[in-house]
Amino acid sequence: AMERHNQILQDIADKIRDFYKLRQPYRVFHGSSSCTRPSHATDTNVIDISMLSQVISVDSAQRTCLVEPNIPMDWLVEATMPFSLISPVVMEFPGITAGGGFAGTSGESSSFRHGFFNETVNFVEMILGNGDKIRASREEHEDLFHAAAGAAGTLGCRTPTFHPVTKGSSDTGTGDNMSQPILNIGV
Secondary structure (H helix, E strand, O other): OHHHHHHHHHHHHHHHHHHHHHOOOOEEEOOOOOOOOOOOOOOOOEEEOOOOOOEEEEEOOOOEEEEOOOOEHHHHHHHHHHHOEEOOOOOOOOOOEHHHHHHHOOHHHOEOOOEOHHHHEEEEEEEOOOOOEEEEEOOOOHHHHHHHOOOOOOOOEEEEEEEEOEEOOOOOOOOOEOOOOEEEEEO
8 A cells, every 4th residue: 555655646746846847837636625616627737636545554553544635534434443543533524534634624623622633643744846745743844734734735735644543432433542643644
């Protein structure tokens, strides 16, 4: 899964770098949108990241999972529950993606204990506008990590995310240890 993911990332970074060198604008296609406004987009100059929609790994010992940005909440819950783990913040609409929750903060789905969804993310991988791939977290590129949350993708293209998950009970989906984040998102 990681080899596939890394190859997709390299292809995306190469395309973004080409657009950057040519000084051509581009748009990022995620695969779907909940936007109700009509789209006037064309098929030219498009970076397609719709295939970045998988849970790469779940680490039950560390209580984390590595996910791609287009993984919807219902799939994330489905992937972590067999390990008795769940995200500390599960956004209310099942189709909201991990990347969208980070980039848009999903303020309507916050937790009084854990805050917004993006506050449960340990790190994100991003491809910057010049095609450079970086990892941003609270420890490295922390200014970008905090600024990218809620920036609607304007600072770079998110790839995978590392997200913490907490211990959940099988009957309620809630946990006894809700103090750690569990998600890592890669774009």
